[in-house]
Amino acid sequence: MxxxxxxxxxxxxxxxxxxxxxxxxxxxxxxxxxxxxxxxxxxxxxxxxxxxxxxxxxxxxxxxxxxxxxxxxxxxxxxxxxxxxxxxxxxxxxxxxxxxxxxxxxxxxxxxxNISVRKTPGKVVEFLTAPALETLFEQPNRFKTNGYRDFCFMRLMYDTAARCQELVDAKIHDLSIRKTHATICLTGKGNKLRIVPISPSVVELLKTYLDKAHPTEQRQSDDYLFFTTHHGRKSRMSTDAVNLFMKKYGEMARRACPEVPERVHPHQLRHSRAMHLYRAGMPLVLLAEFLGHADVNTTRIYAWADTEMKRQAIQKVSKVTEGDTIEPIWANDEELIKRLYGLA
Known part of the structure; x- marks a missing residue:
């Protein structure tokens, strides 16, 4: 033809x-x-x-x-x-x-x-509150090998705000643990590399995990940090496997804490870390770099989400007080009026 x-x-x-x-x-x-x-x-x-x-x-x-x-x-x-x-x-x-x-x-x-893009509905960022996050982390059975692996994966994912794919792709040589600090090298979209710091508490968890999952005598720098074992052979853990255990732990956590969303998925840990850092005062430019966003405008969804929550809170208060007449605290209190205006 x-x-x-x-x-x-x-x-x-x-x-x-x-x-x-x-x-x-x-x-x-x-x-x-x-x-x-x-x-x-x-x-x-x-x-x-x-x-x-x-x-x-x-x-x-x-x-x-x-x-x-x-x-x-x-x-x-x-x-x-x-x-x-x-x-x-x-x-x-x-x-x-x-x-x-x-x-x-x-x-x-x-x-x-010249063809215009279609308007998409605005979407509020899904993230976990501190109680929901704590409850989720409590669900894996840390006395079991896979349970401790899952626990470390979730803690590291939250701590570094990594994408799920970035973390399943991480190898032992991407991890750098020194006396003064620890980092992990993540390969993001477009094969862009970024070095992300790891908090001391998570470093201790990772040290224990490495000793259990990657004994020193068997450890190879090219081994995947997180893996699954089939018929005695180690292979990279898939994102589907992460989705499955996150779903399971999310359902368990929801029974213990009503603040846990009905559906829990890996990307929520990234969103949660980003939102918590933004609320703690991290500037959007630094947050964009931390998350590996090429454009800071992508990071603005967290600022918008925080504003949206404030708006919803104001609406709730407005509904409660709608139609109510709030009497000033100084009503019928001449002495208080004098003190307020420096006359007493």
Missing amino acids: RLKDEKFYKTVRDFLDIYLIKHRGYSLNTQKSYREAINLLLLYFKTELGLEYASIGFEDITYSNITGFLEWLSKSRGCSPATVNLRLMAIRSFTKYAGILDSGKIYMQVEVG
Whole structure:
């Protein structure tokens, strides 16, 4: 089968296999998301516009076709506004790459760039209160190997505000424990590295964990810090495994503490640490660096969430006092009035 626009497919291949990986350093999840976006676009061209794959080319990447694709995602496939925006970002990135390779394709980048993103509903950051967090940490059975591992994982994840993927990817050589301080090197989105300090109390837990899970005589620097064992073989712990034990401990904790949310998931520990640090006075710029955010505007969700909680509290008070007449404390008390105005 002869391709109408072979250069289009070569650009797609290089975009997915070279540009995203080597030039942008995107994570596997981002690479997968962008690949899915391109495949969905081709599927839309075939099923909705009647274009066979062999006849699709750059000339089909137009404002009207891409807006139609986004509508199709929304209405026919039931995608949320956030998902539709992710697909649009992938196509924008592809057209930008095509423009870099061939200036004659910049018109395509401009057309797609003029497509507006969809409005997404604001979402309050989910985080755990101090009592809920303490109750959650009490649930693992620390006398069992896996229970102590889970406990250390949760404590370290909260302490460093790490993403779940960052922590399951961490290896022993990423951990640095010295007399004066301890740190862990985390590999974030886009393979960006950041060094995060570890608090002394968590350091002590990790020392015990290392002695139990990674005895000195067997310890290899390239071993994963947290692992699962299948048929006697150690392997990296998956994010699914973390989700499962977090869900289990969350359900146990909720029975003991009503402040624990109905659904507990790993990212809540990251959100909780960020919110607690923000409330303790850490500036947003430093918090963004601590969390590994490339843009400080991403970190502003914590400031917004804190403002939202204040607004809700004010509304509650307003409802309670609505219609009530609060009598001034100085009513019918002439002596108090004199003292308030320095006359007594």
